[in-house]
Amino acid sequence: MDTIEGTARCFGDSVDTDMLAPGLYMKAPMAELAKHCLEALDEEFAASVKPGDVVIAGRGFGIGSSREQAAQALLHLGIRAVVARSFGGIFYRNAFNNGLMALQSAEAVELFETGDRVSLDPRTGCLTNLSRSRGCVCAPVPPNLLEIARAGGLVPYVKARLGEPRQESQNA
Amino acid sequence: MPGFTLAEKIVARASGREGVRAGDVVTCRLDLAMIHDSGGPRRVAPILERLGAGVWDPARVVLVNDHFAPGFDAESAAILHGSRRWAKANGIAAFYDMRGICHVVVPEHGHLRPGMFAIGGDSHSPTGGAFGCLMFGVGATDMACALATGDTWLRTPETMVVEIDGALPLGVCAKDVMLTLCRRLGMDGAGYRVVEYRGSAIEAMDMQERMTLCNMAAELGGLSGIVPADETTWRYLDRFGHPRPDDLARLRSDADAEIAEIVRLGPSEIGPQVAAPHSPENTSAVDTFAGVAFDVAYIGACTGAKLVDLQMAASVLKGRSVASSVRLLVAPASQRTIEMAAADGTLAILTAAGATLLPSGCGACAGYGAGVLAEGEVCLSSTARNFRGRMGDKTSAVYLGSPYTVAASAIVGTIADPREFLKG
Numbered sequence: 001m002d003t004i005e006g007t008a009r010c011f012g013d014s015v016d017t018d019m020l021a022p023g024l025y026m027k028a029p030m031a032e033l034a035k036h037c038l039e040a041l042d043e044e045f046a047a048s049v050k051p052g053d054v055v056i057a058g059r060g061f062g063i064g065s066s067r068e069q070a071a072q073a074l075l076h077l078g079i080r081a082v083v084a085r086s087f088g089g090i091f092y093r094n095a096f097n098n099g100l101m102a103l104q105s106a107e108a109v110e111l112f113e114t115g116d117r118v119s120l121d122p123r124t125g126c127l128t129n130l131s132r133s134r135g136c137v138c139a140p141v142p143p144n145l146l147e148i149a150r151a152g153g154l155v156p157y158v159k160a161r162l163g164e165p166r167q168e169s170q171n172a
Numbered sequence: 173m174p175g176f177t178l179a180e181k182i183v184a185r186a187s188g189r190e191g192v193r194a195g196d197v198v199t200c201r202l203d204l205a206m207i208h209d210s211g212g213p214r215r216v217a218p219i220l221e222r223l224g225a226g227v228w229d230p231a232r233v234v235l236v237n238d239h240f241a242p243g244f245d246a247e248s249a250a251i252l253h254g255s256r257r258w259a260k261a262n263g264i265a266a267f268y269d270m271r272g273i274c275h276v277v278v279p280e281h282g283h284l285r286p287g288m289f290a291i292g293g294d295s296h297s298p299t300g301g302a303f304g305c306l307m308f309g310v311g312a313t314d315m316a317c318a319l320a321t322g323d324t325w326l327r328t329p330e331t332m333v334v335e336i337d338g339a340l341p342l343g344v345c346a347k348d349v350m351l352t353l354c355r356r357l358g359m360d361g362a363g364y365r366v367v368e369y370r371g372s373a374i375e376a377m378d379m380q381e382r383m384t385l386c387n388m389a390a391e392l393g394g395l396s397g398i399v400p401a402d403e404t405t406w407r408y409l410d411r412f413g414h415p416r417p418d419d420l421a422r423l424r425s426d427a428d429a430e431i432a433e434i435v436r437l438g439p440s441e442i443g444p445q446v447a448a449p450h451s452p453e454n455t456s457a458v459d460t461f462a463g464v465a466f467d468v469a470y471i472g473a474c475t476g477a478k479l480v481d482l483q484m485a486a487s488v489l490k491g492r493s494v495a496s497s498v499r500l501l502v503a504p505a506s507q508r509t510i511e512m513a514a515a516d517g518t519l520a521i522l523t524a525a526g527a528t529l530l531p532s533g534c535g536a537c538a539g540y541g542a543g544v545l546a547e548g549e550v551c552l553s554s555t556a557r558n559f560r561g562r563m564g565d566k567t568s569a570v571y572l573g574s575p576y577t578v579a580a581s582a583i584v585g586t587i588a589d590p591r592e593f594l595k596g
């Protein structure tokens with residue numbers, strides 16, 4: 001859970017799971033599906049996104065389907081954190097379960113524009129706009145989700161609970 | 173000390189605690205876990221393998237092949253096939269292969285009972301709340317871990333009440349109620365709460381209409397929807413021979429329970445509604461969209477193709493025919509729906525009007541199977557969501573309406589008010 005640094009990728013309200021993982025590609029392997037992540041909003045998204053980039057959005061990020069590929073597609077493209085005003089309930093769990101940090105902030109979406117340099121400390125929730133020298137603090141992550149995130153996701157977390165040796169790496 | 177909501181009572185029982193309150197994070201034992209071919213075996217099996225675990229109790233797992241059913245190419249056939257093999261290898265007796273859509277098949281076969289704590293590997297799992305259970309959707313990792321351990325964590329939800337007293341007008345149904353709520357509250361209006369439906373209009377609804385209410389609690393961003401069990405529920409469940417419990421108080425909210433918000437709708441303020449692309453919250457009265465042309469009228473999905481939904485469509489289409497500019501596709505929600513709709517003449521009315529019958533399954537609703545939309549096509553659909561690209565090509569567009577509205581509009585060829593067709 002080190003500090004994440006990259007470019008801000010901003011979106012509005014109600015980014016749904018069909019935009020993140022379009023139904024037409026749900027049979028395809030992740031490498032293919034991820035190419036279509038968010039293409040309905042930004043044709044160039046998958047091609048241009050870089051590891052460390054942070055998605056910043058309005059309310060209801062990840063509303064819709066329970067498909068976990070919505071979180072996995074972002075991870076596949078190198079996104080490690082999403083900051084939004086609010087999240088779809090299932091997406092929120094799916095994110096932490098897979099090792100994607102989902103942080104809530106009412107202001108973030110006002111403070112960034114796509115292309116701004118961003119730095120995020122997931123432990124403290126400190127979100128800084130390096131291009132415009134401003135920032136905010138996201139709402140604290142609930143303790144049980146922090147534990148899951150610290151374990152590297154739900155699978156290693158539960159594996160430890162089941163009494164197995166812990167040897168899972170972060171979202172391998 | 174205030175009393176407890178129904179959701180709190182169910183969570184308390186499932187977590188083995190007394191007096192659980194909204195906000196408490198607890199671990200709950202599962203009474204039932206439902207999975208389907210898309211998010212099920214193909215996703216959970218590799219995770220179970222990583223966990224080195226099997227299914228904790230095969231008798232509490234229901235598996236439904238519905239999303240890619242029937243197989244339409246080599247990949248979808250392989251997904252269904254893998255699901256069958258997994259059911260066998262894991263001793264899942266409650267395996268429904270191409271019997272219809274999971275949310276409809278599960279209660280049809282008596283798997284749900286009031287007071288149960290259940291999860292489903294699908295976002296419309298709140299549908300189960302129609303039977304007085306707390307049932308909600310989870311992703312594949314949550315599901316796999318729950319299948320391994322038999323439990324799952326939960327932040328105990330607050331409850332909001334939607335109360336409708338009085339009789340819904342002719343041509344208006346549960347779908348219109350939910351679209352009205354999507355407009356009024358927005359897609360995160362229920363913000364992780366459980367939506368408990370109350371009032372005489374709800375009491376008058378049959379189980380299938382209640383399923384539509386709970387199904388679309390997902391579109392309000394609710395953890396789930398719930399209708400407390402009443403005589404209608406017990407009468408439905410009697411056919412499965414489940415004994416009626418003595419202690420009915422544990423199956424409803426206390427009068428002094430803490431309710432986060434009460435939304436009252438007057439039946440007269442709910443007319444036929446239509447949601448414009450690309451969100452259920454883009455809802456307005458049907459007249460707003462009068463004259464809007466479309467290519468496909470789709471009556472399908474767990475939300476909009478149960479027996480009563482087909483009957484609503486048939487009541488409009490009886491003796492009439494579909495406009496030549498429109499394709500009317502009907503994908504009944506389950507095999508049993510087909511049987512019943514065949515027996516009572518509903519199917520014959522639909523096909524005589526020009527409907528094309530599609531297999532039971534998710535099909536075009538999820539953009540997976542038969543009936544998907546081509547580039548630029550427009551659809552008016554009885555399904556639950558109209559996100560961009562959901563039913564096919566990313567340039568296609570979907571309007572949502574009730575089965576009445578879809579049927580009436582199919583006759584006219586443009587979006588139309590169904591009440592015109594139901595008079596005398």
Ligand code: SF4
Nearest residue numbers: 273473474534537538
């Ligand atoms: S019919 Fe549509 S809404 Fe219902 S389970 Fe299938 S894909 Fe989901």
